[in-house]
Amino acid sequence: MKTLSIIAVLALAIILPFIADIYLIHVVSTIMIFMCLALSWDMMLRTGQLSFGTAGFFGLGAYAAIIAVDDFNVNPVMSIFVGAVFAALTSFGLGIAVLKLREMYFAITTLALTSVFTVLARNLSDLTGGAAGKILFNAIFDGDPKKTYWLILSFTIVVIVLSEIFERTRVKYAISSIRNDELVAKSSGINIFKYLLIVFVITSAIQGAAGAIYAQQYAFVEPDSTFSANFLLLPIAMALVGGIYSTIGPIVGALVLGFTSEYLKLLMPYGHLIIYGIIIVLTVIFLRKGVYGTIMEKIRSK
Amino acid sequence: MATLRLENLTKHFGGLVAVNNVTFEVAEQEILGIIGPNGAGKTTLTSLVAGTLQVSGGRIVFEGKDVTKSPAHLRVRMGISRTFQTVRPLKDFTALENIMVGALFARGESLGKAKERAYQVCQLLEFDRAERYPDRLTVFELKKLEIARAIVSDPKILFLDEIMAGLNFEEMKQMINIVRSLRDRGVTICVIEHVMSVINELTDRVIVLDRGEIIAQGPYQEVSQNRRVIAAYLGEEG
Numbered sequence: 001m002k003t004l005s006i007i008a009v010l011a012l013a014i015i016l017p018f019i020a021d022i023y024l025i026h027v028v029s030t031i032m033i034f035m036c037l038a039l040s041w042d043m044m045l046r047t048g049q050l051s052f053g054t055a056g057f058f059g060l061g062a063y064a065a066i067i068a069v070d071d072f073n074v075n076p077v078m079s080i081f082v083g084a085v086f087a088a089l090t091s092f093g094l095g096i097a098v099l100k101l102r103e104m105y106f107a108i109t110t111l112a113l114t115s116v117f118t119v120l121a122r123n124l125s126d127l128t129g130g131a132a133g134k135i136l137f138n139a140i141f142d143g144d145p146k147k148t149y150w151l152i153l154s155f156t157i158v159v160i161v162l163s164e165i166f167e168r169t170r171v172k173y174a175i176s177s178i179r180n181d182e183l184v185a186k187s188s189g190i191n192i193f194k195y196l197l198i199v200f201v202i203t204s205a206i207q208g209a210a211g212a213i214y215a216q217q218y219a220f221v222e223p224d225s226t227f228s229a230n231f232l233l234l235p236i237a238m239a240l241v242g243g244i245y246s247t248i249g250p251i252v253g254a255l256v257l258g259f260t261s262e263y264l265k266l267l268m269p270y271g272h273l274i275i276y277g278i279i280i281v282l283t284v285i286f287l288r289k290g291v292y293g294t295i296m297e298k299i300r301s302k
Numbered sequence: 303m304a305t306l307r308l309e310n311l312t313k314h315f316g317g318l319v320a321v322n323n324v325t326f327e328v329a330e331q332e333i334l335g336i337i338g339p340n341g342a343g344k345t346t347l348t349s350l351v352a353g354t355l356q357v358s359g360g361r362i363v364f365e366g367k368d369v370t371k372s373p374a375h376l377r378v379r380m381g382i383s384r385t386f387q388t389v390r391p392l393k394d395f396t397a398l399e400n401i402m403v404g405a406l407f408a409r410g411e412s413l414g415k416a417k418e419r420a421y422q423v424c425q426l427l428e429f430d431r432a433e434r435y436p437d438r439l440t441v442f443e444l445k446k447l448e449i450a451r452a453i454v455s456d457p458k459i460l461f462l463d464e465i466m467a468g469l470n471f472e473e474m475k476q477m478i479n480i481v482r483s484l485r486d487r488g489v490t491i492c493v494i495e496h497v498m499s500v501i502n503e504l505t506d507r508v509i510v511l512d513r514g515e516i517i518a519q520g521p522y523q524e525v526s527q528n529r530r531v532i533a534a535y536l537g538e539e540g
Contacts, residue, residue: 170413173395173403180392183354186374187384189408189455245394 013153017146029149029217031258032156033210037235038242038250039163040206046166046245047199048179049099050107054207054235056114057087059227061208062215063121066134069216071127076140077151080212087208088201095200099193118227133222140216148217155213159206163247166199175199176245241283243290252292303366305330305459305490306351306382311360313346313514320346322514323360328459333481333491335505335522337498339534342511344494345387348461352384353377365458378408383457385448387464387494391436397443398424398432401450408455423450427480441468449480459490466497478504498526510534 017025037054044051061083068074068082098109121128128134141147166172174195177185185192211231215221234257235250242253260279264272287294304327313321321343328334336344349355351362353374362370369377392400398420405416424432429446431439439447445465452460462481466474474497481504485491495501501508502522510518510525512534518525525531 170406173399173406176394177392177403180394181390184386184390184392184451185403186354187352187378187386188404188451189375189378190403191373191375191407 010157014150017149022145025145025149027258027262029145029152031254032152033214033217034234034238034258035251035254036156036159036206036210037231038238038254039159039247040203040210041235042239042244042246042250043163043166043206044199044203045239046172046179047175047196048182049196049200050103051110051200051203052107052232053091053110053113053204055227055229055231056110056117057091057204057207058211058214058231059114059121059221060090060117061087061211062221062226063128063134063211064208065212066136066215066221067127069136069138070134076138076216079216080151080155080209083212083215084205084209087211088205091204092197092201095197095204099196099200114227114232118223121221121227122223128221128223131223133220133226136216136219139219143219148213152213152217155209160247160251162202162206163250167247171195171199237280239290241280241287241290243293243296246292246296249290249292253290256291303330304328305332305365307363308347308351309361309363311347311350311362312358313343313350313355314358319514321350324511324514324516325360326509326516326519328490328492330490331485331488332507333485333493333505335501335508336492336494336511337496337501337508338511338517341513342534343514344511345463346514347511348384348463348492348494351377351461352382375407378404378455378457379410381456381458382461383408383452383455383459384461385445385452385463385465387467389441389444389448391439391444391447393436395435396432397429397434397436397439397447397450400436400447401432401454404451404454419454420450423454426453426483428476442473445469445477446480453484453489457489459492460484462491462493462495464494464496466495466500474500498522502526 016028037058041051041054064086065079065083068079069076074082094113098106101109122131166175174190177188177190178192178195182192238253238257239250240253241257242251243249261272261276264275283290289297306328309325311321311324312319324347336347338344346355350357353372357370361368364380364382369380392403398417401420401423402416405411405419411419421432424430427446427450429443429450431443436444436447449462449465465477469477478500481491481493493501493504505522507520508522508525509516510531517530517534518528
């Protein structure tokens with residue numbers, strides 16, 4: 001039953017470009033990018049570390065990809081790997097310093113990193129185009145939205161599989177133990193720092209790749225919009241609404257909030273953010289474990 | 303060769319000396335009692351040996367190797383294990399999964415093997431609530447879970463920090479049998495305990511700590527007559 005529904009959803013996702021109009025393809029593409037960000041944020045949260053660096057690594061990946069294509073003639077598809085690797089290397093270096101911190105000190109430091117990246121992007125004008133940003137001359141797949149959609153779908157599947165690996169292998173036992181009780185984790189033989197660093201690097205690479213794809217899709221980067229807090233706050237909202245500490249939660253959250261926000265946008269072009277905000281607040285208050293988490297809890301308590 | 307040797311072990315917390323120049327050995331398969339009034343430094347000593355606290359001075363030698371600087375997760379893998387005075391179950395895991403964690407990381411076993419091993423440990427401890435989450439276990443079961451998690455890594459030395467606290471007489475008897483059976487399987491054991499009847503029944507030898515220092519050591523019968531020990535427990539007049 002479960003396998004069947006997964007195959008059905010996957011099949012639908014693959015054939016969507018043949019049955020949907022350009023508008024829907026675009027909406028679903030964007031939702032999937034945010035879904036990947038939500039998953040990556042949640043994967044870090046599963047270690048107990050609240051990261052506010054999502055937008056920062058997203059932006060780094062976006063810049064790295066556009067610079068790679070424009071200045072180094074890298075193939076656009078390859079530039080996504082460039083974005084991922086650049087974010088991964090940066091997070092590895094920073095992680096060694098930052099992952100000694102915990103709780104709000106870690107959260108605030110990662111938030112500050114995003115500001116640092118933005119300032120660098122604005123001021124390293126020769127490389128980044130400064131405040132005006134940078135335009136991509138060669139759009140990926142010559143701007144074909146269907147091919148871009150499949151690229152994003154493939155990436156999303158990779159992220160979902162990664163998240164499931166985090167859920168089903170010994171990694172789960174390591175990171176959940178760290179989240180629950182670091183003292184016990186240590187005393188059970190878990191190398192806490194190693195796992196935190198691995199997870200930080202992997203999730204940052206996902207964020208970097210997502211940024212790279214997004215930059216390819218929109219064909220420009222600019223400090224304020226590329227490092228926008230949207231790429232932090234929306235994924236967090238999606239994970240919270242869907243349910244944290246799981247793969248299915250952020251997926252559900254991204255779909256629910258993604259489509260709701262599109263629908264509300266059509267309904268009321270200016271006021272939709274208010275409703276959107278209210279939905280998030282209500283979910284966080286009344287469904288503490290998110291939509292999926294609440295359902296699972298009901299099942300477990302039976 | 304002694305399983306564990308502590309040489310001039312010292313721990314300061316700012317100006318407070320929690321453990322002061324403590325030197326002793328634990329022989330293989332010995333059951334050593336560590337007693338002393340509250341705040342004597344018993345749990346601090348355990349944390350120093352387990353590596354969750356860093357020493358201020360002195361050396362910890364385990365099976366001939368100096369482990370003073372080894373991180374905690376490596377010490378578990380070498381064979382130093384401990385339980386926590388206040389039970390610390392991982393609340394997002396079932397009891398079985400709690401136990402599996404130690405097999406997975408302290409022994410580097412696969413998921414399947416770890417699960418099998420966790421079940422074996424449950425059997426050994428007569429713990430039959432393995433599928434439950436910790437919030438649905440009794441105090442006795444939680445204490446057993448603490449021990450299960452500590453022994454699943456197959457330790458050579460085991461520190462049991464107040465495992466009798468909160469147990470009734472019957473449960474204590476069971477616990478004593480568990481500790482004995484562990485020793486018979488080759489584990490060296492240090493019990494930190496306030497229940498003196500248990501110390502009397504279980505230990506080969508005791509060490510008495512007061513304000514971070516060893517004030518007496520020897521068989522319990524002997525130590526319990528010691529004037530300094532009585533004074534430490536009852537106040538200076540005793």
